[in-house]
Amino acid sequence: MRFIFYGGKGGVGKTTCAAAFALASSAAATLGRVLIVSTDPAHSLGDALGLRLSPAPRRIRRQLDAVELDARRAFARWLRENRRALGEILEHGTWLDAADVDTLLDLSFPGIDELVGLMEIDRFARRGQYDVIVVDTAPTGHTLRLLAAPETVGVVAGVLDALQDEHRVIRDQLARVRRGPEAADRLIARLGAQATQIASWLRDRRRTSFRWVTLPEMLSVDESLDAFRALERAGLHVDEVVVNRLLPSARPCPLCDRRRVEEQKALGVIRRRLGGRRRLRLIPADVKEPRGVRPLAALGRVMTDGSTQLTRRPPTAARAPANTRQTQTIAPEALTAIRGASLIFFGGKGGVGKTTVAAATALRMARAAPERRILLLSTDPAHSLSDVLEAPASDEPAIIRRGPPNLRVREIDAPRALAAKRAELEAALTEIASAIGQGALGTGADRAAELMHLAPPGIDELFGIVSVIDARADYDAIVVDTAPTGHALRLLELPDAAREWVQALLRVLLKYRGLMRPGELAQELVAVAKSIRQLQALLRDRTQTRFITVTRAAETPLLETERLLRRLRRLGLSTPAVIANALTDNAGACVRCRTVAAAEHQSLAALRRTLQRPGRRSEECAIIQAPLVAPPPTGVVALERWAGRWKLELRT
Amino acid sequence: MFILDSLLIGSLRFVLDKVVQAAEAEMQDDSALRDQLLEAQMRLELGEITDEEFAETERDILAAIREIKRPQQGAISMSPTDKITGVDIDTFES
Numbered sequence: 001m002r003f004i005f006y007g008g009k010g011g012v013g014k015t016t017c018a019a020a021f022a023l024a025s026s027a028a029a030t031l032g033r034v035l036i037v038s039t040d041p042a043h044s045l046g047d048a049l050g051l052r053l054s055p056a057p058r059r060i061r062r063q064l065d066a067v068e069l070d071a072r073r074a075f076a077r078w079l080r081e082n083r084r085a086l087g088e089i090l091e092h093g094t095w096l097d098a099a100d101v102d103t104l105l106d107l108s109f110p111g112i113d114e115l116v117g118l119m120e121i122d123r124f125a126r127r128g129q130y131d132v133i134v135v136d137t138a139p140t141g142h143t144l145r146l147l148a149a150p151e152t153v154g155v156v157a158g159v160l161d162a163l164q165d166e167h168r169v170i171r172d173q174l175a176r177v178r179r180g181p182e183a184a185d186r187l188i189a190r191l192g193a194q195a196t197q198i199a200s201w202l203r204d205r206r207r208t209s210f211r212w213v214t215l216p217e218m219l220s221v222d223e224s225l226d227a228f229r230a231l232e233r234a235g236l237h238v239d240e241v242v243v244n245r246l247l248p249s250a251r252p253c254p255l256c257d258r259r260r261v262e263e264q265k266a267l268g269v270i271r272r273r274l275g276g277r278r279r280l281r282l283i284p285a286d287v288k289e290p291r292g293v294r295p296l297a298a299l300g301r302v303m304t305d306g307s308t309q310l311t312r313r314p315p316t317a318a319r320a321p322a323n324t325r326q327t328q329t330i331a332p333e334a335l336t337a338i339r340g341a342s343l344i345f346f347g348g349k350g351g352v353g354k355t356t357v358a359a360a361t362a363l364r365m366a367r368a369a370p371e372r373r374i375l376l377l378s379t380d381p382a383h384s385l386s387d388v389l390e391a392p393a394s395d396e397p398a399i400i401r402r403g404p405p406n407l408r409v410r411e412i413d414a415p416r417a418l419a420a421k422r423a424e425l426e427a428a429l430t431e432i433a434s435a436i437g438q439g440a441l442g443t444g445a446d447r448a449a450e451l452m453h454l455a456p457p458g459i460d461e462l463f464g465i466v467s468v469i470d471a472r473a474d475y476d477a478i479v480v481d482t483a484p485t486g487h488a489l490r491l492l493e494l495p496d497a498a499r500e501w502v503q504a505l506l507r508v509l510l511k512y513r514g515l516m517r518p519g520e521l522a523q524e525l526v527a528v529a530k531s532i533r534q535l536q537a538l539l540r541d542r543t544q545t546r547f548i549t550v551t552r553a554a555e556t557p558l559l560e561t562e563r564l565l566r567r568l569r570r571l572g573l574s575t576p577a578v579i580a581n582a583l584t585d586n587a588g589a590c591v592r593c594r595t596v597a598a599a600e601h602q603s604l605a606a607l608r609r610t611l612q613r614p615g616r617r618s619e620e621c622a623i624i625q626a627p628l629v630a631p632p633p634t635g636v637v638a639l640e641r642w643a644g645r646w647k648l649e650l651r652t
Numbered sequence: 653m654f655i656l657d658s659l660l661i662g663s664l665r666f667v668l669d670k671v672v673q674a675a676e677a678e679m680q681d682d683s684a685l686r687d688q689l690l691e692a693q694m695r696l697e698l699g700e701i702t703d704e705e706f707a708e709t710e711r712d713i714l715a716a717i718r719e720i721k722r723p724q725q726g727a728i729s730m731s732p733t734d735k736i737t738g739v740d741i742d743t744f745e746s
Contacts, residue, residue, distance in 0.1 A: 506694045522690055529697040
């Protein structure tokens with residue numbers, strides 16, 4: 001049994017590469033029976049293959065099955081199977097009664113995707129139906145959390161063990177005849193063993209291979225360097241680097257040539273810093289995004305033997321790109337979608353340019369209104385604000401060099417924030433523990449405090465929300481650069497989940513107030529509940545809060561954009577604009593640019609139809625076109641200049 | 653049965669400690685009232701009481717806390733030679 005993980009920044013083509021590789025290996029029958037698994041909560045494996053996938057494996061080729069995990073469902077199933085044992089541990093180890101325990105177990109857990117992801121992969125591995133499991137992971141930051149999940153599960157097993165310990169002592173003392181372990185003991189042992197086992201196969205180089213996908217762009221390379229360091233610290237080894245979408249050589253074109261120069265620079269850094277003894281695969285860019293089983297299988301052949309040419313015919317579609325749409329050049333701060341808002345989220349699929357767009361907007365907003373205090377906040381654990389701004393950014397809000405003095409920039413460092421709040425949280429844990437009957441006797445709280453040494457899944461979203469709440473007092477407007485789709489949605493759904501948690505704890509404290517005075521913890525919880533309530537109201541206040549969706553004019557990002565918009569509207573958020581980023585305008589005579597531009601215009605037309613589809617509870621949603629520039633805009637000056645070239649589509 | 657004994661004694665001491673704490677709290681300052689206020693806030697967050705009910709409770713509790721605070725702030729002073737021989741209780745409706 002072997003595991004092959006494909007990781008990388010959002011939008012670099014992880015899914016494409018993972019699927020292409022799996023298809024090619026199944027065709028060549030080199031690996032045996034293969035399962036390809038997507039762990040990104042915003043799945044795109046089905047979109048890439050052009051097939052409908054589900055949490056149950058679907059046969060897509062001989063020797064190849066595909067599956068898109070549904071972490072919440074998987075966790076619900078696990079809970080059903082283990083509910084009794086888990087309930088018993090909590091009842092034995094605390095003075096919570098069955099009803100309390102039920103309420104707690106029914107709450108939703110914010111980091112469940114990462115926690116359950118590896119356990120599910122392990123479950124498929126144990127079935128013995130596959131020889132290789134290929135994993136298409138979520139964008140960088142959250143994959144790092146996924147890979148740390150076994151340690152978290154280990155700690156959870158330890159907490160449960162501490163809770164069960166007392167019961168065990170009493171049971172052994174009272175029972176004359178020594179009985180075997182109970183279901184609860186078996187559950188604890190199984191969890192602990194599974195955590196250890198997964199942690200060990202992840203680090204076993206003969207069994208597990210990490211392949212890192214990157215684009216030949218400096219932003220992508222910078223993020224890869226950070227991720228390599230984090231992976232190595234965790235004892236995980238990357239053995240292959242895939243450089244995706246290299247422009248093939250062609251006739252001179254000002255835009256393509258500038259991009260090629262950039263690519264060579266990036267490729268040099270990749271060879272020097274990421275290469276070493278790792279396999280390096282270079283994959284040429286196709287004019288059309290490879291989508292569907294056959295194009296992906298063709299790409300897979302290029303990846304595995306490198307001999308086949310990717311596009312058999314050179315692109316000939318020199319159709320004049322017909323951009324008939326009337327547009328108007330408009331500065332970001334003047335857009336109706338931005339004006340008057342005090343909380344603006346930028347989100348979308350990985351790699352569409354969320355950070356670049358968010359940074360450019362924040363810069364222009366701050367310049368246009370020097371009296372307003374603006375905060376640009378990144379909640380993506382794989383930050384790229386400092387790379388885009390070419391200025392150091394940290395957890396401490398700071399002015400950036402050459403930036404407007406009324407703009408502060410902050411990249412949330414959740415593990416650091418967690419460590420800083422450690423004393424407070426430990427005190428709270430002890431108080432919770434004594435409220436539920438653990439303080440006087442047990443050690444459950446001490447074990448739970450171990451979680452603070454790790455960065456448990458869900459922590460990024462939690463501190464993201466906390467920072468937004470805290471920053472409200474100090475700033476007139478907050479611009480949030482979110483993590484890619486799946487986790488951005490999780491961030492926005494968090495206040496609801498957090499409020500349920502806080503209420504459940506308040507209920508427990510009230511119930512046992514005779515035994516335990518509701519002290520500081522209760523005061524704190526009341527305060528937290530209040531600020532969550534305010535945030536919930538703020539998020540749904542259309543005059544204050546806006547979600548701007550960033551996308552590319554290509555098939556897969558548009559499919560995800562459509563789903564994202566639906567979810568956002570269901571959450572009650574205002575979605576007044578979509579920014580179509582990196583559009584090839586002024587294609588000139590270059591065949592490649594003209595072909596790409598023509599495809600983009602088709603995609604834009606499809607986007608317009610989606611946004612204006614009758615029957616949609618329609619809120620006006622503007623389309624803003626942002627041009628592709630080479631090299632991509634980084635640094636204050638280039639970003640501001642670039643934002644001056646955005647165009648608003650006018651309604652006809 | 654050493655372990656069982658220590659568990660029992662430990663638990664007993666824990667419960668007794670709590671009883672003593674509760675009794676002390678009751679006698680001293682305004683902390684019982686503050687607890688009541690906190691409890692009302694908790695119930696408000698849980699949706700068990702309405703904003704109006706909370707406002708009413710809060711008004712009563714704050715009035716009671718002011719009542720306790722008043723003599724401590726020295727509004728009424730007694731000389732060391734004064735002796736209290738009896739207490740008349742009046743209720744005020746404000």
